[in-house]
Amino acid sequence: MFTGLIETVGVIKNVNTKSGVKSISIYAPEITDDLSLGDSVAVNGVCLTVTEQNASVFTVEVITGTISVTYLERLTINDKVNLERAMLANGRFGGHFVSGHVDGKGTIKRITKRNDEWIIEISINDDLIQQMIDKGSITVDGISLTIFKLNQHSFEIHLIPETRERTIFVNKKQGDEVHIETDLLFKYVQKITQQSNTNISKERLVNLGF
The missing domain is CATH 2.40.30.20 (Elongation Factor Tu (Ef-tu); domain 3)
Structure with missing residues (x-):
């Protein structure tokens, strides 16, 4: 889960595609010291998983399903990207709930x-x-x-x-x-208001503060 508050702008250092999977290496020394393998990072709003990491560069992989709904396929070396690490449970929530699943x-x-x-x-x-x-x-x-x-x-x-x-x-x-x-x-x-078997109406949701 993310907040939509960009932490830093990274620079793409390497791009490689193999068997339909695109690997993107991103230079971002401002956040790599607090990244580990398996962590989630939003890259231009797309939730991706860290597969490699060192002192200043981390790598993520983009699968075919993600490529089909994003423009990540067209990113290349020296392109800049918005970056946000997954939110901390004990941190301030300054934006809104962002899943990183691009529509x-x-x-x-x-x-x-x-x-x-x-x-x-x-x-x-x-x-x-x-x-x-x-x-x-x-x-x-x-x-x-x-x-x-x-x-x-x-x-x-x-x-x-x-x-x-x-x-x-x-x-x-x-x-x-x-x-x-x-x-x-x-x-x-x-989704709730579209379900025919519910007694929750749009008017009731408005009265409840939604």
Whole structure:
């Protein structure tokens, strides 16, 4: 489980594909001292397992099923990636519940600078739109953000300078793909309300504070 608060930006040092499995070695000295084999790390929002680790570089493997719903296949040497280690049970919870299981990809449609913020419009498919609400939580490339505006086939996020400069969004441009994970709690609520054998209604969930 993750929070969507990016710890550092790593740099890809090596990429290798064998028998359909892609190994990615990432230079990230800020976090490798506290990583062990088998640990989970979110790479651009995708939960992956550490298979090798030394003082400054760790390696993760991406299987075919993960490649099919992400753009990790296109990552190459010197690309930068957002990184977050799995959350600690005794730590502060500053973002929202992020599983690291990407629901799909979006494409940056427009980037607009206004005063001290960047407005980014991301186009997505209808299935993902149905899992979003205005002012709800969303994870974009592993970053916990708020949906400021929900359109018919896209949504908008606003980035403050701190978020933009400390993540790979500083280099993102129109036409780039991003990983999307919709709000985990919304999925559970949606599942409950769709079950025909339950007496829990949307109105009752609203009254309970959801």
